[in-house]
Every structure is written in C-alpha cells, then in structure tokens.
Amino acid sequence: IKLFADGAVLEEMISAYKEGVVKGFTTNPSLMKKAGITDYVSFAKEVITHIPDLPISFEVFTDNFDQMIREAEEIASWGDNVYVKIPITNSYGELSIPLIKDLSKKAVKLNVTAILTLEQVQQVVDAFAPGTHNIVSVFAGRIADTGIDPIPTMKKAAEICHQKPNTELLWASSRELLNIFQAEECNCDIITCTPDILRKLSNVGKDLTQLSLETVQMFSKDSKDLG
Numbered sequence: 212i213k214l215f216a217d218g219a220v221l222e223e224m225i226s227a228y229k230e231g232v233v234k235g236f237t238t239n240p241s242l243m244k245k246a247g248i249t250d251y252v253s254f255a256k257e258v259i260t261h262i263p264d265l266p267i268s269f270e271v272f273t274d275n276f277d278q279m280i281r282e283a284e285e286i287a288s289w290g291d292n293v294y295v296k297i298p299i300t301n302s303y304g305e306l307s308i309p310l311i312k313d314l315s316k317k318a319v320k321l322n323v324t325a326i327l328t329l330e331q332v333q334q335v336v337d338a339f340a341p342g343t344h345n346i347v348s349v350f351a352g353r354i355a356d357t358g359i360d361p362i363p364t365m366k367k368a369a370e371i372c373h374q375k376p377n378t379e380l381l382w383a384s385s386r387e388l389l390n391i392f393q394a395e396e397c398n399c400d401i402i403t404c405t406p407d408i409l410r411k412l413s414n415v416g417k418d419l420t421q422l423s424l425e426t427v428q429m430f431s432k433d434s435k436d437l438g
C-alpha cells in the first residue's frame with residue numbers, strides 16, 4: 212500500500228516529502244482553511260515547486276459545473292503530478308458524473324472525493340475514460356463515524372476499482388494507525404493519513420509491556436505536575 216500525507220501545512224508537507232515516508236499528498240478546502248491559507252492558487256503553486264514529482268491532489272472550489280470544468284483544467288495545468296479532486300456531487304447534491312466523463316475524456320487525472328457508497332464507486336469507475344489514471348477516494352473514516360464497519364465496503368470498492376486499469380482506491384479520512392493495516396487487508400492501493408497519524412508509525416512493533424510502563428510513567432509525571 213502507498214502512504215499519502217493528508218494536510219495543507221507547507222512545512223509538514225515538505226518534511227514528509229524529504230523524509231521519503233509518503234508517496235503522495237492530498238489536500239482539501241477544509242484542511243486549507245484549518246492551515247490558515249487565504250490564497251489557494253499561490254499556496255498550491257508553491258507546494259508544487261517543492262513537490263514536483265509525487266502525486267498531489269488539489270480540489271476544485273466552485274459549485275457550478277461549468278465553472279468547475281474550467282477550474283479543473285486550470286488545476287491540471289499546474290503540473291504533471293497534479294490530480295484534480297472532484298467531489299462526487301456538488302453541494303446541492305447534483306451528481307458530478309457528467310463532469311467526470313468530460314474531464315476524463317480530456318485525459319485530466321482525477322481524484323474523485325467524498326465517496327461513501329458502493330453505488331457511487333461503480334458510477335465513478337464507469338465514468339473514467341479508458342487509458343486514464345485516476346484515484347477513487349472512499350471516506351472509510353466517515354463511514355466508521357456512523358457506526359458501520361467500513362471494511363466490507365472497502366473490500367468491494369477495491370474489486371470494483373480494479374476492474375478498470377490505472378484506477379486506484381484510496382482509503383480516506385483515516386482515524387488511526389490501525390487503518391493502514393486495514394486498508395492493506397482490503398486491497399486499497401493508497402491510504403492518506405494526517406501528520407498526527409504518520410507520527411505514530413514509530414509505534415509499529417513496539418513492546419506493549421514497555422508501552423504500559425510508559426503510560427504509567429506519563430500518569431505519574433502528570434500527577435506530580437498537579438501539585
């Protein structure tokens with residue numbers, strides 16, 4: 212499985228790139244807002260100057276499909292490593308499938324995002340033009356947030372995606388390190404994780420008795436600080 216970094220903090224993205232742990236990047240408007248970005252285009256172009264050779268997804272901002280086409284073409288022109296993120300619907304709930312077909316025919320590399328159902332996965336995979344490279348982002352964490360185990364959905368989504376060459380399934384909205392192993396078990400091609408989850412990679416293989424001791428030591432230290 213390929214690890215991607217999910218975020219919009221330039222310094223964190225550059226250090227993840229330099230460390231070589233991740234093989235690509237995802238961003239979204241909410242992550243950019245959280246990072247305090249006010250000029251989307253300048254931010255994106257700066258990111259690409261630092262990260263010119265790994266896949267990176269930038270999302271369209273508009274709600275209107277005619278404008279979205281133009282915005283998507285502009286985003287695609289920023290670099291060969293850029294995937295244009297298209298939400299599965301606009302914010303009025305209108306399906307983006309006609310737009311996806313259009314852009315895919317023009318060979319724009321797409322990352323279709325905010326997918327939560329297998330019906331959406333099938334519609335998106337059917338819409339991709341033959342010979343194009345695309346990512347299907349299924350929000351496993353948001354499925355889990357409703358109390359439903361996302362694993363059966365992700366396994367089936369992988370089967371659907373892999374019917375079409377060069378279509379990669381991405382496990383999105385990761386919530387914990389365990390998700391990396393679950394995504395691998397589901398045959399996902401990619402999982403994107405926030406820096407706080409990526410930092411926990413150093414825990415893999417850790418002795419649990421030692422971890423128990425460290426936990427007690429943390430409680431002990433903090434209780435002293437309570438006075």
Ligand code: E4P
Pocket residue numbers: 217237238239324348350352353383384385403
């Ligand atoms: C992926 O590309 C998305 O940006 C991200 O994983 C969404 O995460 P969230 O559901 O926690 O907002």
